[in-house]
Amino acid sequence: MDVTIKDIAADAGVSVSTVSRVVNGSKSVSPELKGRVMASIEKFHFRPNAAARSLVTRNTGLVAVLEADVRNPITALHLKQISDVCMKHDKVMIVCDYDFDQDKALLLMDNMLERNIDGLIFQGVHLNEKILERLRRFQCPVVLGNQGPSEDMRCEFPAVTVNSYHAAKDMTRFLISEGHKHIAYVGGSSEDYTNGTLRLRGFLDGMREADLQVQDSDIYQGEFSTESGEKGMNQIYENSLELPTAVVTGSDIIAAGVIRCLKAHKLKVPDDISVAGFDDSISDIYDPPLTTVRMLDQGEVFYKALFEEKGEACVNEWCYFPYQIVRRSSTRRITN
Amino acid sequence: MDVTIKDIAADAGVSVSTVSRVVNGSKSVSPELKGRVMASIEKFHFRPNAAARSLVTRNTGLVAVLEADVRNPITALHLKQISDVCMKHDKVMIVCDYDFDQDKALLLMDNMLERNIDGLIFQGVHLNEKILERLRRFQCPVVLGNQGPSEDMRCEFPAVTVNSYHAAKDMTRFLISEGHKHIAYVGGSSEDYTNGTLRLRGFLDGMREADLQVQDSDIYQGEFSTESGEKGMNQIYENSLELPTAVVTGSDIIAAGVIRCLKAHKLKVPDDISVAGFDDSISDIYDPPLTTVRMLDQGEVFYKALFEEKGEACVNEWCYFPYQIVRRSSTRRITN
DNA sequence: CTGAAAGCGCTAACAG
């Protein structure tokens, strides 16, 4: 049997409330008693039972992160930072992978509902009413990660993401500033509003503001995978009389596929074609290292979105990670 | 206020014990009462409070995974699988990153001690007495991941890893069978017994059994990073009159560095030199795709090591992941 | 098959 607060009280010759007080530092306790209690705690390696405590205090120090797929490379970046910021605030993180399966996600939410978590981060790609309905049952703050509501839906949970639209636009602008005029786009699914639709939109607007044409055949929307990137680039390759000089992609993983395709066609990156990634997940170890979009302070942004007092009642609110364009060697400046 | 078992009991006109029984399916309840209770539960979206429950049942359905660095690419693979197997057994996973910081690890263990977790997976690279002492305080099963005790230490916790020695040896054998005779090794730190020392040892024994020479200058032990791989290969390049035809590395990440170095010297992979990875983390998206060691069933092996009845009292026990050599295009067969 | 009641270990009034 574990040692309880009673054992400590008995050993130190005080009441349980005194032990509780020194454990929590709640109210002042005379140095004398405090010393005795501390000694007993040390002696028995006493650790207060979290369940009992949370039963009365009604918080658990638990932040749940529900992931569509933990293997997603940007997941690791987020988890690291969320773990860090949680630790700073004396919380820990529950991580669950629902494998893109809505039913599993629902089950996991029920589990979390029982656990009385302090906050929930729901990472996904596709929002729907059933999910939203379940999210509404939580008493604790809930935020969406890696996704957000499209304009036509109403959502009371803040979405925490990079500003896909602006980031894609900035990347496009960057390539244009490097002398590129003919740029293609290989991105993820249009069903993924945040990472698919918005990035394409950013790309298009970036081109438009520079008065540059974009052929339909220079746009591919597939999935967020290397295979899809390869396939997309292949399609563009086959359907274009003149190859683009640069490609904006929806993720580093896609960029890897694009580059693989290019190499298969004996095209060099960046000499023949520049390729930009997105996420800075594998960008630095890849060959060539990828010019990409790096997100910053993800942990902080998540934490603030969860626990910081919001002034106004907010609907369809977005909290954005700061980001920066990182220039590496998969893109180059061209002159003509 | 949340709805409790009492509310349900009142609404259904039964006692709390009856509600508890139907919730847990523990003892048989008459269909009539059961129906009423179910209805009330549905009506109020009642979820039993996990803290209250675990206070009496003394288990929490929590498995804690303490990671040295969540960004480690193989971590994602493990987490995915551990999450899956946990879900199958109605448990969830707490994930904490201690950032290679022993003090943080100690703090996190204390936190877990309070939480009465059902099992602990301590992933790390370097075991010492202080850590072991803390691990011994857990009442729940504890396993080590990604590391194991060296021969000279005594450790009562099972180590769950790939068999680094055999895997490295098998990879070496594979390269030898592909016609390679001059093979170099670029691995991680020798302070990392499991992933450093043992892999080197496997490599050396693989070479020895084929009566192949290994020069000291063909061995580099650095860290598990791309930079280190690059540096290591560079050193080998500079110190060898004759270049090896193949390189065994300690991880995919290291292999990426080795390849980067090789390319910088205008050497082609695998045409000029074959390079083998380890882990199958980025192997498939890399360019070229890496021949590597893939681990299997990690989730199952972890779970079994934690919760399966062990026959004998075990000291310095190892539980190994199945693995296989995956042949991709970073290595080639040579003839001469 | 069902209900009453005694805790699980801890916190938080409330007295003293």
Place this chain on the structure above:
DNA sequence: CTGTTAGCGCTTTCAG
């Protein structure tokens, strides 16, 4: 500053 005590929400004997 310190101790007593009443729960937090649930499970689990123990009677009935």
